[in-house]
Amino acid sequence: MVDRTQLSVLTLNCWGLYFPSKDRRDRMAAIGRHLVDASPGYDIVGLQEVWLYEDFLLIHGLVKKSLPFARHWTSGLFGSGLVILSKYPIVSTSLRRFVLNGDPLPNLHGDWFDGKCCASTVIAHPTAGTIEVFNTHMHATYDPPGTLDVYLGSRLAQAWDMAVLLRTAKALGRHVIAVSTKG
Template identity: 40%
Template sequence: MSLEFKVFTLNCWGIAVVSKDRKKRMQAIAEYLATSHYDVVCLQEVWTDRDFFLIRDKVVGVFPYSHYFYSGVTGSGVCILSRHRFEETFFHQWSLNGYIHKLHHGDWFGGKGVGLCTMKVNNFRINVYTAHLHAEYNRNSDEYEAHRILQAYDTAQFIMLTSQSADLTVLAGDLNTEPGDLAYRVMLAVPGLVDSFESFDIQEEQGATFANPKNSYTPRCSGRQNPGQRIDYIMYHPGSRLQVDLKSYKVPLPERVPHQSCSYSDHEAIEATLEISQKTIESFSRDQENLKSVLKDCLNVVDHALNKLITHKIVYFTFAIILFIVLLVSIIFDAPEGFFVVFNVLRALIVVLITFCLLMATIWNKMEKHGVLAGKLAIEMSLKKHTNS
């Protein structure tokens, strides 16, 4: 007995007000999916209820089952559409999700994490996971590297611990990490996933899913400088007594929305067709040396992050003390004539900044430290287990 299972994933770039051409692109995405033949669709950056309901209602004839993973302030942005009935759904929110004061980044407000939907298809148990890791805003100076690596490890652990009874495990989404990056290596090594792109004969330059030169939202200058980044993935892993073969992998959407000058998103969609066959194969075993190397690299990054937290704490306390001294001086000396209101506004601003610095040095620093330590202890335990095995 065998089964073909077709998966589609797309980061829809659905930020209200900010994302260009959002309404007509969401309509176009819904129309495309309504005529598609996928088993499962994983979407990211569907940030508004209205956009989710639009897509859900448009595709209900093809995908009668849908689930949006609510989380955080704006919602997680991730959802799953399926031809097959869901048996269970669950959302695991990461403890590290960026910074609340980085309003221009906004990752913290999404309450990001990994969503899981389980289903049974022709007696095969299938676990489908979708995730959207923290964005990499500056590759040369990545302040979120530790957050993203720990999110990747957390996700990898979650998949490993919840997929033991599954006949097929699929992870699809925008992982915001390129092949070879530590977060990418964690995703493959810990739960033993396979990158479908690497399993198919495709040229590397054809695989860019973000900043692709053919995408209408890629600045023309950047298109001439590099071929884009591959940060969206469909990964999979078979059950212990099954075999999974990758039948096809491709970028399914046309370069432009029909009759429009824009692309469907600033990301490219990808699809993969997997064939599950009930064939006894040798038990899966991880590459122990590679796994240990990945875990050690993670610990190095985590230790560096903990040292940075100590520095951040000192810096914020120092700023708070300096600002407090400035506030005292402004109180001791009277405001110059005609500048009373300005002085009071400045004093209020200083009080706000002192409060912010104290919060960052105490509560927020402690929360981030605990999140990093939780990941470090889990990695150390896993490393010890694989070192002694």
């Protein structure tokens, strides 16, 4: 008989742009309340675009009874916006910046300045053992559908970088969970 461990995992792009969004703080509070009210609740949550540390503190303050273990990463000029919340203890964390991050010239796109990366959290689960959770927010698509995607190469390189990390974690005998959004 195989012992199966079930986990409830959520990934969510919080759209935490601090400009021009007027309702960012209300949205972050609503996300935190949803995580608290979810039934039966989440074991692991990967959030993207939580750019401001104060937004991370707001969300984690609301959920810390059910998801007491948390990590917020910073990278680049504006931060990575990546967060992992966990019901289970976090053993270690790491962050790997992607080699390709788009182009700095279209500064309103912001991806190059954000320092796109892949965050990793090693979690100690009581029955499953070691689980490594990867969270990323790959380069956004700014081109209309059906036109040339000038950032496709960046996203393909980012996916390759992440695949190498996932294979390494698996080779170490860890269970692997990957969460991601594309801006």
